[in-house]
Amino acid sequence: MTTILVTGGTGTLGRLVTERLRGDGHEVRGLSRHAEPYAVDLREGGPTLGRAVDGVDVIVHCASTPKGGDERAARNLIEAARRAQVPHLVYISIVGVDRVPFGYYKTKHAVERLIEESGLGWTVLRTTQFHDLVRTMLRGFARLPVMLLPAGVDDQPIEVAEVADRLAELALEAPAGRVADMGGPEVLTFPELARAYLRAEGRRRPVLSVPLAGKTYRAFRSGGHLAPQQAVGRRTFEEYVKEERVAR
Structure with a gap:
């Protein structure tokens, strides 16, 4: 049996990774800001983080936020992992x-x-965007009478459960x-x-497709966020939105 710490253990991805690993009989510690017994804000660190990493064989780092602080959180996690001599750190990133x-x-x-240089x-x-993120974006666009979409941008959404399986x-x-x-599985406009x-x-x-400006938009238009040669996902976006609608 392997002892594994999953950061962001109550999040969309971390929760599924935790379920997969526990289902296979491993001891899994879920770390998040509010979930005891390992309630930790990684941006702050502290003694609870030390207890969370003590004795683990692997850390799966899923905790992340667009609101900022990910680098500080990673530094705190890496420092704690070094002290505990954790042999393996797995990180989920973005294509x-x-x-x-x-x-x-x-x-x-x-x-x-930071992880590559951690020792x-x-x-x-790295994965493409999850289905639920793309759906959330489209829901926002649909609030207006006309859906205004970025012209010339494709996407390649993937099922989060499939990513959880791979991380496990x-x-x-x-x-x-x-x-x-x-x-x-599909690159779609x-x-x-x-x-x-x-x-x-x-x-x-x-x-209605609307052209935008700037380096970021040009990079998205050029497909910098896509992985067409690694279209390994199985559940399509259309299957996802249909099944999620039925489930509600």
């Missing part, structure tokens, strides 16, 4: 963090570098460095994604 100059992506890339055994998995596998393997990216979402919701909206 394109080294190609798209989006603020959150740059932060994720910086965390990758710990490490594994980094990696946690039980030896440190592997940067592993192959995971992309969703934003109008195609929007129409799939509207069909699932039984709604009608005109869809």
Whole structure:
């Protein structure tokens, strides 16, 4: 039996990783800001973080927020892992963090570098955007009478449960460095994604593509966030939104 710490253990991804590993009989400690007995704000660190990492074989680092503080959190986690001599740190990242100059992506890339230079055994998995993130974006666009979408931008959403399965596998393997990216099964334009979402919701909206400006937009237009050669996902976005609608 392996002892594993999952940061962000109550989050969308971390919760599923925890369930997978516990289901396979491993001891899993879930760390989040409010979940006892390992309630820790990684940005602050503290003695509870030391107790959380003590004696673990692997850390799966899923905790992240676009609101800031990921680098500070990673430094605190790495320092605690070094003191506890944790042999393996697994990190979930995003396809394109080294190609798209989006603020959150740059932060994720910086965390990758911290982990690579930590002296710990490490594994980094990059994936494309999760289905639920894309759906949330489209729900926001659909609040207006006309859905205004970024012109010329494609996306490749992936099922979060499939990513959780892969992270659970990696946690039980030896440190592997940067592993192959995971992309969703289809690269679709934003109008195609929007129409799939509207069909699932039984709604009608005109869809209008709007050109934007700036380096970040150009990087998204060029497909810097896509992994078409690694389209290993199985559940499509249309299947996801239909099934989520039925489940509500």
